[in-house]
Amino acid sequence: MSQLVDKPLIMANNMTDTITKPDMTTSNNAEPNNNVAGQSWFNRPIPGVKQQLTAPLSAVETEPSTKCSNCHSMITNTSLIFNSYVCPHCDHHLPMSARERLNWLLDQVNGELGQEFVAKDPLRFVDSKPYPARMAEAQEKTGESEALIVLYGKLRNLDVVTCAFDFRFMGGSMGSVVGDRFVQAAEKALEDKVPLVCFAASGGARMQEGLLSLMQMARTAAAIERLRIAGIPYIVVLTNPVYGGVTASLAMLGDIHLAEPKAMIGFAGKRVIEQTVRETLEEPFQRAEFLLEHGVVDEVVHRHQMIETIYRLLAKLSRMPNVDA
Numbered sequence: 001m002s003q004l005v006d007k008p009l010i011m012a013n014n015m016t017d018t019i020t021k022p023d024m025t026t027s028n029n030a031e032p033n034n035n036v037a038g039q040s041w042f043n044r045p046i047p048g049v050k051q052q053l054t055a056p057l058s059a060v061e062t063e064p065s066t067k068c069s070n071c072h073s074m075i076t077n078t079s080l081i082f083n084s085y086v087c088p089h090c091d092h093h094l095p096m097s098a099r100e101r102l103n104w105l106l107d108q109v110n111g112e113l114g115q116e117f118v119a120k121d122p123l124r125f126v127d128s129k130p131y132p133a134r135m136a137e138a139q140e141k142t143g144e145s146e147a148l149i150v151l152y153g154k155l156r157n158l159d160v161v162t163c164a165f166d167f168r169f170m171g172g173s174m175g176s177v178v179g180d181r182f183v184q185a186a187e188k189a190l191e192d193k194v195p196l197v198c199f200a201a202s203g204g205a206r207m208q209e210g211l212l213s214l215m216q217m218a219r220t221a222a223a224i225e226r227l228r229i230a231g232i233p234y235i236v237v238l239t240n241p242v243y244g245g246v247t248a249s250l251a252m253l254g255d256i257h258l259a260e261p262k263a264m265i266g267f268a269g270k271r272v273i274e275q276t277v278r279e280t281l282e283e284p285f286q287r288a289e290f291l292l293e294h295g296v297v298d299e300v301v302h303r304h305q306m307i308e309t310i311y312r313l314l315a316k317l318s319r320m321p322n323v324d325a
């Protein structure tokens, strides 16, 4: 402790050559040095008031960092990216943006689909803000034009079409553009006869589009049915959280449902159900592990094993030789 206190004193004394250096053996309980000529009034110690302890800034404090929402430790963004956004202290899976997610999965990106679709405001919906203003805000915040991103390319030696929801974009809600993009992704998979992988993260249908957003449930379900008839694999990865109309359509119609650890997955939220059934629902209700026990999810996969798992499943479903499922 004495080292931490001595450092600012030495720095202060270096400002005036006439001042003798304090005895290095003094502890932080020592009387403050009153020989302070030349010090600014702001840094000047006040008799009887202990000096504030100042430690040198650690690497975490000087680098851009993110706070883990589970264990509250600070993690540098660089180490977070290298660790696939998994907390190195408590293994908590932090959220990933849609584009980061797909770039992380794919070894080669050959193109993007659906950027020509633009959301309209047929209901002229206004809550606390008009819908176009809310869209503009979400676009500025995320740098994306909508809540679903579709990229196609290669996962190792497999051609694949992938899509991912961006939860930061109006809660990953499914409006007509999200539906358009998903259907286009399914049609591309159908045309090229390659598998479709979807990372779901959504609060449900987009209320600002009313009935049009609910229609996307039927549209996406119909597109998935066409994939099923053609024998094209469709894998869903449920990430935290997936709710509402997305759970009730494209997120629960996969050939295989993988989930990230502790992801919250359901239709209605826990509080709504508690108020309806008048019971308290304990943890891990609606968590991925709970749903695995009850047969809704096929496997809970750690993010570090996710790419390998998806690859092996797709290779097996595509009947590639020499791959263990």
Ligand SMILES: [Zn+2]
Binding pocket: 068, 069, 070, 071, 072, 073, 087, 088, 089, 090, 091, 092
């Ligand atoms: Zn943590």
